[in-house]
Amino acid sequence: MAHPERSSLQAYLAKLTGHTVLTAQEQETILSLPFHIEQVAANRDFVSLGESVDHVSVIASGFVGRFDQNSNGERQITAIHVPGDAANLHSVVQPQAASALQSLSASTVLRIPHQAIRAVAARHPAVAEALWRDCIVDAAISSQWIVNVGRRDAQSRIGHLFCELAIRLGATTGGNSFTFPFLMTQIHLADATGLTNVHVNRVLRSFRDADVVQVQQRAVMVHDWDRLTKLGDFDPGYLQTDIMPGAQLRIVST
Amino acid sequence: MAHPERSSLQAYLAKLTGHTVLTAQEQETILSLPFHIEQVAANRDFVSLGESVDHVSVIASGFVGRFDQNSNGERQITAIHVPGDAANLHSVVQPQAASALQSLSASTVLRIPHQAIRAVAARHPAVAEALWRDCIVDAAISSQWIVNVGRRDAQSRIGHLFCELAIRLGATTGGNSFTFPFLMTQIHLADATGLTNVHVNRVLRSFRDADVVQVQQRAVMVHDWDRLTKLGDFDPGYLQTDIMPGAQLRIVST
DNA sequence: CGGGAGGTTGACTAGCATCAATATGGGTGG
DNA sequence: CCACCCATATTGATGCTAGTCAACCTCCCG
Numbered sequence: 001m002a003h004p005e006r007s008s009l010q011a012y013l014a015k016l017t018g019h020t021v022l023t024a025q026e027q028e029t030i031l032s033l034p035f036h037i038e039q040v041a042a043n044r045d046f047v048s049l050g051e052s053v054d055h056v057s058v059i060a061s062g063f064v065g066r067f068d069q070n071s072n073g074e075r076q077i078t079a080i081h082v083p084g085d086a087a088n089l090h091s092v093v094q095p096q097a098a099s100a101l102q103s104l105s106a107s108t109v110l111r112i113p114h115q116a117i118r119a120v121a122a123r124h125p126a127v128a129e130a131l132w133r134d135c136i137v138d139a140a141i142s143s144q145w146i147v148n149v150g151r152r153d154a155q156s157r158i159g160h161l162f163c164e165l166a167i168r169l170g171a172t173t174g175g176n177s178f179t180f181p182f183l184m185t186q187i188h189l190a191d192a193t194g195l196t197n198v199h200v201n202r203v204l205r206s207f208r209d210a211d212v213v214q215v216q217q218r219a220v221m222v223h224d225w226d227r228l229t230k231l232g233d234f235d236p237g238y239l240q241t242d243i244m245p246g247a248q249l250r251i252v253s254t
Numbered sequence: 255m256a257h258p259e260r261s262s263l264q265a266y267l268a269k270l271t272g273h274t275v276l277t278a279q280e281q282e283t284i285l286s287l288p289f290h291i292e293q294v295a296a297n298r299d300f301v302s303l304g305e306s307v308d309h310v311s312v313i314a315s316g317f318v319g320r321f322d323q324n325s326n327g328e329r330q331i332t333a334i335h336v337p338g339d340a341a342n343l344h345s346v347v348q349p350q351a352a353s354a355l356q357s358l359s360a361s362t363v364l365r366i367p368h369q370a371i372r373a374v375a376a377r378h379p380a381v382a383e384a385l386w387r388d389c390i391v392d393a394a395i396s397s398q399w400i401v402n403v404g405r406r407d408a409q410s411r412i413g414h415l416f417c418e419l420a421i422r423l424g425a426t427t428g429g430n431s432f433t434f435p436f437l438m439t440q441i442h443l444a445d446a447t448g449l450t451n452v453h454v455n456r457v458l459r460s461f462r463d464a465d466v467v468q469v470q471q472r473a474v475m476v477h478d479w480d481r482l483t484k485l486g487d488f489d490p491g492y493l494q495t496d497i498m499p500g501a502q503l504r505i506v507s508t
Numbered sequence: 509c510g511g512g513a514g515g516t517t518g519a520c521t522a523g524c525a526t527c528a529a530t531a532t533g534g535g536t537g538g
Numbered sequence: 539c540c541a542c543c544c545a546t547a548t549t550g551a552t553g554c555t556a557g558t559c560a561a562c563c564t565c566c567c568g
Contacts, residue, residue, distance in 0.1 A: 440515065452517090455515065
């Protein structure tokens with residue numbers, strides 16, 4: 001078990017401290033978690049449906065999708081994970097995978113053994129709380145996806161997904177116009193929104209023509225964030241990433 | 255704080271022990287949780303969007319929906335809760351509600367203070383694990399809903415929902431033909447499946463004509479479970495309710 | 509007995525799927 | 539370094555599923 005540069009876990013720790021108050025010591029235990037580094041090529045299942053896993057996969061680089069499918073084999077992406085996310089934290093308490101994890105681009109994945117996470121959680125209740133809360137944030141995003149595919153038209157679905165990613169990638173500090181990495185294809189976008197790749201392409205063209213956003217070379221160039229949030233019917237509250245400084249939660253005592 | 259007949263919590267305990275191994279003593283602590291009983295009329299929000307709650311709502315009777323909505327006010331049900339479910343267990347670690355809870359029928363709700371749940375979880379790690387896992391099971395159902403509204407046609411969406419409810423209500427022991435309570439309207443069904451009530455009505459008629467299922471007087475009469483599971487593209491694995499006896503999980507030591 | 513929520517049916521429409529053909533471009537091997 | 543190739547992107551033509559609008563019915567509850 002290697003302990004390569006702990007800094008690779010920094011991004012995940014940052015996500016946790018974004019919603020939960022952790023002491024310096026608790027933060028230290030997270031940064032000291034052991035892991036294996038795994039390089040994954042694009043479009044590769046690295047966790048298969050039904051597989052029983054003994055480790056959590058933290059994304060260090062690249063985009064990863066959680067895939068479900070219907071019996072016709074039509075795939076639906078039910079979550080997109082970006083660097084700093086634990087893609088299957090839930091496997092700590094539910095090792096049998098109910099969905100597959102597939103890389104959307106070439107990715108780097110940190111594999112942390114369940115055993116190590118359970119040990120830390122058992123000794124530090126606040127860490128256990130942070131992990132539990134992290135799962136809840138994921139679930140809140142899932143709920144929004146249900147609304148997205150159930151009650152929005154094609155433009156709003158795609159617009160909403162762009163907004164979600166912009167916020168989660170911390171790209172929205174640049175005013176009304178900025179760029180963020182988008183390491184996935186139009187086909188993936190179709191799988192995520194419940195549309196066909198053909199229709200996705202048409203919507204993207206309409207966005208380009210309207211000068212709202214432009215997708216190019218694995219990046220999204222937002223030209224008009226205001227209009228995009230309206231088009232995408234987007235309310236950032238649910239992501240919990242814009243909590244007031246100091247408003248993070250902690251239930252167990254310090 | 256009343257301690258009325260603890261048996262009201264039995265249903266929820268049964269749900270927990272369905273996926274997690276708990277000792278007699280741990281089970282006892284759950285049954286001794288304090289609660290208030292609340293009667294709720296149909297179509298009433300008893301948890302509002304954005305509200306900060308200090309208690310978990312366990313459903314004792316009736317059906318309850320978790321509602322999200324887009325900015326047009328079109329509502330989407332992202333989860334349906336039946337007796338024995340904790341509708342917002344996640345509020346223990348995330349008190350601010352990201353979705354509203356609304357009764358779909360007249361319902362009885364047990365309000366358990368967060369404080370009491372946290373105290374039990376702190377003293378009994380296995381209970382904390384069970385609660386965390388319960389949230390994960392909910393999330394797995396959410397994922398399936400995304401597939402449902404994203405990648406299935408109207409017949410399959412409604413068929414799938416019927417199958418999910420049949421399993422969760424434990425109604426499937428009666429062979430190929432049986433009945434289960436269905437305490438919601440066609441409008442609710444539309445809100446849950448991302449369809450219009452008009453189209454729901456047409457699909458239900460086609461089910462009736464094909465002699466597959468019939469909805470009548472707040473009950474679903476399944477005539478052909480085999481055909482329904484095919485129509486609904488249904489695989490029960492994700493519900494975790496059919497785990498082999500003895501295959502429930504427990505990570506912390508006894 | 510009256511009113512309102514929920515259910516049913518018909519006619520028409522719109523948004524997205526489907527099928528098909530072609531363009532582009534990044535990566536790989538010769 | 540070039541040529542090829544496969545994945546991805548793009549565009550057009552056509553059809554179908556589900557939405558919309560509207561009218562009417564039914565049944566439960568007060």
